[in-house]
């Protein structure tokens with residue numbers, strides 16, 4: 001928390017606006033829309049709810065296909081199933097770890113052959129890094145398919161000077177407790193289509209028809225954000241830029257201290273993009289480093305330090321085993337490689353340099369003892 005949250009919460013209590021909707025919600029929506037440069041925003045109860053609304057607005061129905069990034073958290077694709085839709089998973093490419101334009105093109109060619117064009121393409125910006133939006137947008141435009149940008153992890157990031165989350169017909173952000181700013185739980189749907197955002201508000205408040213009695217002709221949801229939580233969001237937005245700076249500094253320190261070890265590669269930042277570095281992610285090539293990400297997770301765990309593997313690709317999840325997947329190359333699945341080799345180090349905005357150096361010391365010790373062992377083995381080999 002930034003310390004200013006209570007000001008907005010107190011206001012809500014003083015005015016007795018302890019309800020979904022209210023002045024904090026309106027202000028939070030306006031602040032976000034201004035910050036990222038779109039015409040409007042709708043505050044909702046979670047990022048997942050925002051994705052669900054976007055799919056609803058794009059008329060995704062039973063058996064409709066939606067193209068979806070495979071390397072992501074399950075919440076990206078679950079709402080496709082809520083609608084009875086059929087996800088088709090698209091691999092990552094190595095430069096952003098996000099949706100591969102090559103794989104997307106293959107998926108479209110296949111869709112043309114089978115006559116099952118997608119209703120939408122759901123593109124994720126992983127760990128705060130924007131996908132290759134120019135290339136992906138051009139392909140989707142060619143096939144006339146709208147984009148939903150899952151920017152749950154990338155608020156505060158930019159692609160060629162334009163805010164992450166503003167490239168599609170709809171963009172979504174998450175304010176879950178683990179994200180770069182939080183309302184404890186919450187999300188935002190953004191768009192330049194203000195008419196569609198009006199419909200989103202309608203759907204998110206139980207789809208109540210304008211009638212003097214309770215009348216409903218459409219299926220709705222209870223998805224709006226409360227006025228209390230929006231108050232937290234308003235003050236969190238004030239510190240977004242400093243949070244991004246803190247996360248980028250954490251990344252920079254890890255990179256400076258660890259990048260020179262053999263087999264260690266940090267998640268890249270594509271030229272002309274600005275990542276919020278929500279999490280510091282890197283890959284470990286076990287052959288070169290002498291230890292696997294699981295080894296490192298266990299070593300950190302022994303010191304009571306929690307690190308995480310990279311998301312397990314959705315096409316490998318039991319839940320999604322019956323759906324199609326298009327890899328980056330005929331013999332190359334980038335998301336699977338990133339999953340096998342990837343690890344996210346502790347990256348909190350409030351992490352002290354002391355804590356970070358503790359993590360770094362453990363990783364260094366593990367890597368240098370392995371390097372020494374490898375060298376000794378090599379010396380044995382050399383000396384016959």
Ligand SMILES: *Cc1c(COP(=O)(O)O)cnc(C)c1O
Pocket residue numbers: 045046047048049072073075076124150152153173174175176186187
């Ligand atoms: C967190 C997250 C979501 C879901 O957001 P919630 O607010 O937790 O529902 C969706 N997509 C990605 C990529 C996420 O990281």
